[in-house]
Amino acid sequence: MKYFVIPLDITKEMDESGYCNVQGSTYRRLNQIHKVRRNRKIGNIPPVYPNGWFMLAESHQMKKNVPLQVTALGENFALFRGSDGQCHILDAYCPHLGANMAIGGRVVGDCIECPFHKWQFSGYDGKCTHIPYSDKVPKFAKVKRYKSLEVNDMIFVWYHAEDEEPTWVPDEIPEITSRKYFFRGRNEFKINAHIQEIPENGSDLWHFNALHGTNVIYGSDIAVNNSNNRFFNHEWASTWEPSSDPGMGHVGISKLLHHVNVFGIMFGIMDIDIRQIGPGYVELKFWTPLGRIVVLQSVTPVEPMIQKVVHRVYAPWQTALYATFMIIGESIMVERDIMIWNNKKYLERPLLAKEDKTLAQYRRWFTQFYSEHSPTYSSAKKSLEW
Ligand code: FES
Ligand SMILES: [Fe+2]
Incomplete structure (x- = not known):
């Protein structure tokens, strides 16, 4: 009933x-x-992995301030929603020492913070924005960022084996x-x-x-x-x-x-x-x-x-x-x-x-x-x- x-x-x-x-x-x-x-x-x-948009999560599965780890397409992704509500998808592995940032990490503004040494990475471009014990963030400190799209209560990632840009989007x-x-x-x-x-x-x-x-x-x-x-x-x-x-x-x-x-x-x-x-x-x-x-x-x-x-x-x-x-x-x-x-x-x-x-x-x-x-x-x- x-x-x-x-x-x-x-x-x-x-x-x-x-x-x-x-x-x-x-x-x-x-x-x-x-x-x-x-x-x-x-x-x-x-x-086995064609090029296109693939749903990694449904909108209701994204909890506030908590990253979500998703394995698909031969990758481990860290999904998180920034404080402005925007959903981001980064490669889950921290470029510092390889911790999986979605396992125990947290969301700070529009960044994900790695649980291992608290480095922070922006969801918008994957760049490292903060290292708590260093006053200089190296320019090359960056994690791979994936194109994402939240539409119809679903969060999609763009996957392309040649790294080409999307030519279409789900309506x-x-x-x-x-x-x-x-x-x-x-x-x-x-x-x-x-x-x-x-x-x-x-x-x-x-x-x-x-x-x-x-x-x-x-x-x-x-x-x-x-x-x-x-x-x-x-x-x-x-x-x-x-x-x-x-x-x-x-x-x-x-x-x-x-x-x-x-x-x-x-x-x-x-x-x-x-x-x-x-x-x-x-x-x-x-x-x-x-x-x-x-x-x-x-x-x-x-x-x-x-x-x-x-x-x-x-x-x-x-x-x-x-x-x-x-x-x-x-x-x-x-x-x-x-x-x-x-x-x-x-x-x-x-x-x-x-x-x-x-x-x-x-x-x-x-x-x-x-x-x-x-x-x-x-x-x-x-x-x-x-
Ligand atoms: S492994 Fe992520 S901050 Fe060190
Ligand atoms: Fe059928």
Whole structure:
């Protein structure tokens, strides 16, 4: 009942979704999942960290005066909000002696103060501004600063393997910023897959009826719910294409029409307009019989083969309750995809039917996010202590 008012939060760790087929006590199950991961063939995957904007945190996770440590994209970041409210992202490691500034550090004005010897670094340019036991700060004392952006209650970092400047930014959604739409909840999943697999789902037109056709009430275990019940199922029709608008080459557009089929009678539940914006961010606008719902999806590579996926849902009062049920339903549907993603192999040259051409188009489109120095699976593995 409380979720009719309070936003819903469904957060699942990697062992909690997509491994429904692995049974047993917690210890046995974790062991078994570890084995499944070790024995899996991942295939000849593309570079593991594409160029683009990636969500590192949600605005509500940034506490006043407390830095936040986030590991993603092969880096450890220190996020903090300065006294003027501006959010900053610096490399977490202090250039003095290498302490992680987000672990035990504090915020002073628009600087982060390292806990080890209290050197302070500005969030605006990464320059050292203060050394408590020295009257001279060397000019070269500086930590790497990342371009960041706080929009739609999310904090993004710009990642580019060649250090190029951003050529696009995620757009602000006025209904969210003005609080005209209420935050209705979120879900969060950790997925054992290459990042490219997740947005590929939108261009994979034929998986919708196959995987998401069985009614949502049958749950997320695809081995159990693969019933193909034709009397009470979901019917999907979809399209995918790269945007042809000037300057919008980084956007992929899909449309999804959703009906529920009850004994052959079709009920229109919702139409969805989807904009895949770069490799790690998606805007989904749901048109329901009661009004609109906005869903924002972020995909962040935590490790080469671990993605953190978050959906945040906003709705006006008319669809607020509808949105709550939708978060539950969408979580079940995503978990069906996760069961595929967690176990699949990436095929560089998939065997496509003529009707699968949007998949090939999607893969061509996605190559724009890789560049000469994009880290590969083996180079990324070397940079962190595994
Ligand atoms: S290691 Fe950060 S101030 Fe010394
Ligand atoms: Fe899917």
